[in-house]
Amino acid sequence: MVDAQYTPAQILEWLSQVPDPEIPVLTITDLGIVRDVDCSAGVTVSLTPTYSGCPATEAIEASVAATLQEHGVDDVRIKRVLSPPWTTDWISEAGRKKLTVYGIAPPERRDRPIACPRCDSSNTEQVSEFGSTACKASYRCIDCLEPFEYFKCL
Amino acid sequence: MSSDETLVAYASRLGDNALILGQRMIELVAASPELEEELANANFSLDYIGQARMYYTYAGEREGAGRDEDDFAFLRPEHDYKNLLLVEQSNGHFGDSTVRQFLFESWYVLLLEALTRCSDEGISVIAARAIKEVRYHLRHSSQWLVRLGDGTEESHARVQVSLDDLWRFTGEMFAPDDLDDEMRAAFNGPHLEVIETQWRENVAAVLAEATLDMPDDQWMAIGGKQGQHSEHMGFLLAEMQHLQRAYPGATW
Numbered sequence A: 001m002v003d004a005q006y007t008p009a010q011i012l013e014w015l016s017q018v019p020d021p022e023i024p025v026l027t028i029t030d031l032g033i034v035r036d037v038d039c040s041a042g043v044t045v046s047l048t049p050t051y052s053g054c055p056a057t058e059a060i061e062a063s064v065a066a067t068l069q070e071h072g073v074d075d076v077r078i079k080r081v082l083s084p085p086w087t088t089d090w091i092s093e094a095g096r097k098k099l100t101v102y103g104i105a106p107p108e109r110r111d112r113p114i115a116c117p118r119c120d121s122s123n124t125e126q127v128s129e130f131g132s133t134a135c136k137a138s139y140r141c142i143d144c145l146e147p148f149e150y151f152k153c154l
Numbered sequence B: 001m002s003s004d005e006t007l008v009a010y011a012s013r014l015g016d017n018a019l020i021l022g023q024r025m026i027e028l029v030a031a032s033p034e035l036e037e038e039l040a041n042a043n044f045s046l047d048y049i050g051q052a053r054m055y056y057t058y059a060g061e062r063e064g065a066g067r068d069e070d071d072f073a074f075l076r077p078e079h080d081y082k083n084l085l086l087v088e089q090s091n092g093h094f095g096d097s098t099v100r101q102f103l104f105e106s107w108y109v110l111l112l113e114a115l116t117r118c119s120d121e122g123i124s125v126i127a128a129r130a131i132k133e134v135r136y137h138l139r140h141s142s143q144w145l146v147r148l149g150d151g152t153e154e155s156h157a158r159v160q161v162s163l164d165d166l167w168r169f170t171g172e173m174f175a176p177d178d179l180d181d182e183m184r185a186a187f188n189g190p191h192l193e194v195i196e197t198q199w200r201e202n203v204a205a206v207l208a209e210a211t212l213d214m215p216d217d218q219w220m221a222i223g224g225k226q227g228q229h230s231e232h233m234g235f236l237l238a239e240m241q242h243l244q245r246a247y248p249g250a251t252w
Helices: A008-015 A056-070 A093-102 B003-026 B035-063 B069-074 B094-115 B121-149 B153-169 B178-187 B192-209 B232-246
Strands: A034-038 A043-047 A076-080 A124-128 A136-141 A147-151
Touching (some): A008 A034, A008 A043, A043 A056, A056 A076, A124 B035, B003 B035, B003 B121, B003 B232, B035 B069, B035 B121, B069 B232, B094 B121, B094 B192, B121 B153
Parallel strands (some): A043 A076
Antiparallel strands (some): A034 A043, A124 A136, A136 A147
16 A cells, blocks of 8 residues: 655644644644644654643644644654743744733833733733643733733743 | 663652642642632642643653553652652642742742753753743742732731741752752752752842741751651642542553
8 A cells, every 4th residue: 555645834724723632712723833844754743732731732743633634644743842931932923813812911021111912002911920820921901901811921 | 770660660759849839738728828829829720730741751751661641640659759858738718829839939030941952862851841830930939928928917927937947858859869969960960058058048038028037957857758748749640530549450
């Protein structure tokens, strides 16, 4: 039997449909956690965890394997790479826009104001540095009063 | 000790510190004084348990005997855990927990910094991942220490007692044993005396801001790194390991 040949671009295209289980509006390619696709022997996908204890890591690995299998790729291997460590800088521009539309303020480098995802005002305040998941803080907009989550910079 | 044995022992010891502290913090869930703290503790605990998983998985791979993270976490007896006595100390009141976190994290962040430069890639990449998390853990515990120390008369007095009580567990962090020496010689591991100097400086600065007195160096309790634990450890393990002990191999 002759194996079907896949290209990394094709695999990446399929992976760009896999949602993050905790923030389903983002795909794993938006998040920047797909570090490499190697099609030389079967298909090996290298993924990096976001936070050490992120409970979504296993779920993401399982959905990557399942998605590729649905597309007929039988020989899927998932490699977990820790280095270099993931940073929120790897979230794509498209991902940042999707986050805002979803109501989560995207990560900002220090000293830059956190804008309200609803009215875009920079007049916002932190309610709690810790939120519903390890990656988010709770904020509120002083102008439009919208409570919102902020994706913390890591 | 072969170089593999050194790495297995060292990685699993790092895992023990992270796991036991993570377990202590998860005990605080649903007991925090306010919601922000509740979320912070759960988040931090998850970070520590995630780090423990990485250390244990790496130790298991190096060992090559088929042990995985769960074997390390749930199926070893008390004497096989080599964590610092400090991390197993019970939560006490909020000031006690805060001081424990602060003293440990002030040390751990420096240790991780040194480990990112060690010559074993397996450990250095975990350290590079973990340090990003521990930096904000330390920022959090430092802020609380300042708030409690420079707070009310009551909070100041109580947190000073916490500091005096827990100080005796800090000596162990800087006393190199054979494993520390081997790690340093073979893999450019951390130099604990250098870390101690830096730690004292950093701790003194936060204590000054918190208007707390740095305790005198008194008799130091040691033994955790050799598997001789305080009275708290057995109870912690009994609860943490209960499921795997009662139903060996249980999965869900």
